[in-house]
Amino acid sequence: xxxxxxxxxxxxxxxxxxxxxxxxxxxxxxxxxxxxxxxxxxxxxxxxxxxxxxxxxxxxxxxxxxxxxxxxxxxxxxxxxxxxxxxxxxxxxxxxxxxxxxxxxxxxxxxxxxxxxxxxxxxxxxxxxxxxxxxxxxxxxxxxxxxxxxxxxxxxxxxxxxxxxxxxxxxxxxxxxxxxxxxxxxxxxxxxxxxxxxxxxxxxxxxxxxxxxxxxxxxxxxxxxxxxxxxxxxxxxxxxxxxxxxxxxxxxxxxxxxxxxxxxxxxxxxxxxxxxxxxxxxxxxxxxxxxxxxxxxxxxxxxxxxxxxxxxxxxxxxxxxxxxxxxxxxxxxxxxxxxxxxxxxxxxxxxxxxxxxxxxxxxxxxxxxxxxxxxxxxxxxxxxxxxxxxxxxxxxxxxxxxxxxxxxxxxxxxxxxxxxxxxxxxxxxxxxxxxxxxxxxxxxxxxxxxxxxxxxxxxxxxxxxxxxxxxxxxxxxxxxxxxxxxxxxxxxxxxxxxxxxxxxxxxxxxxxxxxxxxxxxxxxxxxxxxxxxxxxxxxxxxx
Ligand SMILES: Cc1cc2nc3c(=O)[nH]c(=O)nc-3n(C[C@H](O)[C@H](O)[C@H](O)COP(=O)(O)OP(=O)(O)OC[C@H]3O[C@@H](n4cnc5c(N)ncnc54)[C@H](O)[C@@H]3O)c2cc1C
Numbered sequence: 086x087x088x089x090x091x092x093x094x095x096x097x098x099x100x101x102x103x104x105x106x107x108x109x110x111x112x113x114x115x116x117x118x119x120x121x122x123x124x125x126x127x128x129x130x131x132x133x134x135x136x137x138x139x140x141x142x143x144x145x146x147x148x149x150x151x152x153x154x155x156x157x158x159x160x161x162x163x164x165x166x167x168x169x170x171x172x173x174x175x176x177x178x179x180x181x182x183x184x185x186x187x188x189x190x191x192x193x194x195x196x197x198x199x200x201x202x203x204x205x206x207x208x209x210x211x212x213x214x215x216x217x218x219x220x221x222x223x224x225x226x227x228x229x230x231x232x233x234x235x236x237x238x239x240x241x242x243x244x245x246x247x248x249x250x251x252x253x254x255x256x257x258x259x260x261x262x263x264x265x266x267x268x269x270x271x272x273x274x275x276x277x278x279x280x281x282x283x284x285x286x287x288x289x290x291x292x293x294x295x296x297x298x299x300x301x302x303x304x305x306x307x308x309x310x311x312x313x314x315x316x317x318x319x320x321x322x323x324x325x326x327x328x329x330x331x332x333x334x335x336x337x338x339x340x341x342x343x344x345x346x347x348x349x350x351x352x353x354x355x356x357x358x359x360x361x362x363x364x365x366x367x368x369x370x371x372x373x374x375x376x377x378x379x380x381x382x383x384x385x386x387x388x389x390x391x392x393x394x395x396x397x398x399x400x401x402x403x404x405x406x407x408x409x410x411x412x413x414x415x416x417x418x419x420x421x422x423x424x425x426x427x428x429x430x431x432x433x434x435x436x437x438x439x440x441x442x443x444x445x446x447x448x449x450x451x452x453x454x455x456x457x458x459x460x461x462x463x464x465x466x467x468x469x470x471x472x473x474x475x476x477x478x479x480x481x482x483x484x485x486x487x488x489x490x491x492x493x494x495x496x497x498x499x500x501x502x503x504x505x506x507x508x509x510x511x512x513x514x515x516x517x518x519x520x521x522x523x524x525x526x527x528x529x530x531x532x533x534x535x536x537x538x539x540x541x542x543x544x545x546x547x548x549x550x551x552x553x554x555x556x557x558x559x560x561x562x563x564x565x566x567x568x569x570x571x572x573x574x575x576x577x578x579x580x581x582x583x584x585x586x587x588x589x590x591x592x593x594x595x596x597x598x599x600x601x602x603x604x605x606x607x608x609x610x611x612x613x614x615x616x617x618x619x620x621x622x623x624x625x626x627x628x
Contacts, residue, residue: 136181314341316597345438434519
């Protein structure tokens with residue numbers, strides 16, 4: 086914590102103070118004056134010249150001191166970039182003078198003053214970690230751990246970096262909080278946020294309660310990116326850094342599948358691997374720094390052509406967005422197994438990603454992973470650190486057939502992982518959550534039962550393309566065709582060839598896992614996201 090504290094609370098040099106002063110107005114405050122209370126949006130960037138600013142928070146119901154900024158220090162955290170409401174309250178201590186910089190000028194500093202930008206971004210991220218480490222409870226979710234709707238909400242919080250705490254509805258605290266807030270067990274999960282009580286809300290209601298939904302104006306964006314996985318985030322970073330006006334829309338929040346990956350080891354530049362959510366968060370902040378706008382949880386329902394070559398996107402919220410070009414980066418979802426009772430345990434014992442959230446469900450019990458690819462292998466390795474034991478269920482008799490050699494060797498040598506060859510899961514049973522599965526041996530036909538709290542399924546992917554119009558050509562598996570795949574296609578009517586990532590609808594590109602013929606890997610998605618921007622530039626220059 087020592088190092089991170091140093092990063093979190095640096096002091097500006099004299100030169101940096103002068104730079105700030107040249108962009109700021111000076112504000113004088115008396116002891117006890119509030120610079121901004123909790124839940125304030127769009128608060129300015131403050132640098133303390135004289136006196137002090139105290140930061141406090143009251144998420145647990147009691148006000149606690151977080152830190153005190155003295156002369157030369159600055160106020161703010163990542164919400165200065167995400168434009169979300171403040172989690173803390175800032176109060177002047179003693180006679181205080183602060184330099185005040187409005188958000189628009191603050192964004193200019195981030196882009197135009199690299200030395201300050203680096204310091205601020207690192208400090209903001211470190212401050213958030215310290216806040217959480219100090220017991221910041223965030224919004225409180227009362228629910229049944231492992232239950233599908235509770236897990237879904239936690240995934241949303243996790244991807245959107247919303248600090249939260251889960252209170253077991255069956256615990257004493259849970260029962261008391263439910264009663265205090267006039268709720269009962271039929272209304273779970275219950276969310277306590279910003280003084281409101283939301284009973285069994287959907288994620289759009291949750292986003293609204295947290296104050297993170299946003300209005301989309303009538304602006305015509307240069308590019309609307311649909312999907313904020315690695316491909317969409319990479320396109321947002323490259324495009325925004327090159328001056329394109331960009332809106333990114335995601336139906337859950339930034340990260341995509343990579344956000345569900347416990348450790349990505351094959352991405353250039355990360356020799357010891359990187360947690361997928363951490364990678365996504367870095368890309369997200371980088372894109373925000375360059376001015377890309379994000380909205381989530383919002384699904385795009387359709388695209389159509391408007392007049393003057395513009396494209397219109399209809400969003401699930403009833404809003405619309407206008408664009409000169411669009412990038413489809415909607416990725417894939419892992420396929421489901423046809424299991425007896427399967428539906429009952431989706432999200433409450435059956436999972437398609439393995440992060441800290443799911444791992445908590447199988448602590449001290451058996452986790453079963455189905456699949457023979459790299460995703461299944463990584464999940465098994467990760468879960469072996471949390472569960473009592475891990476069983477990897479494989480239909481074939483060869484683990485290394487479709488898994489990278491390094492992973493296959495690690496799994497075979499891992500003392501807590503057992504590979505069950507020629508096997509399939511047929512049935513799942515339990516009560517509120519999963520308790521047991523039935524396996525069949527595909528060669529001998531014998532069956533056996535296994536106690537299991539969590540079943541992880543990684544058996545191939547289905548592209549998210551059902552929302553696309555017929556004018557976007559798909560292959561026979563539903564993946565988007567682009568570039569040379571459209572040669573001779575009657576949908577392509579222009580006398581120029583499509584750009585490498587352009588679909589049969591001119592100005593609409595596709596990148597990452599959703600595109601036909603791609604290798605389903607993070608590095609490829611990131612590369613394609615940046616390549617898509619060169620197609621966008623070429624397309625826009627022709628308009
Ligand atoms: C558990 C797991 C582990 C993995 N580990 C590795 C690894 O170690 N190394 C590696 O190279 N690869 C790994 N992968 C694969 C890698 O994560 C993917 O190849 C990569 O995420 C693909 O990126 P993408 O941006 O194309 O799509 P995705 O990551 O699938 O992102 C698509 C995004 O689009 C959004 N979306 C979908 N439809 C809509 C809509 N209609 N409107 C708005 N938004 C929408 C989704 O919410 C999602 O956020 C792993 C995958 C998983 C699931």
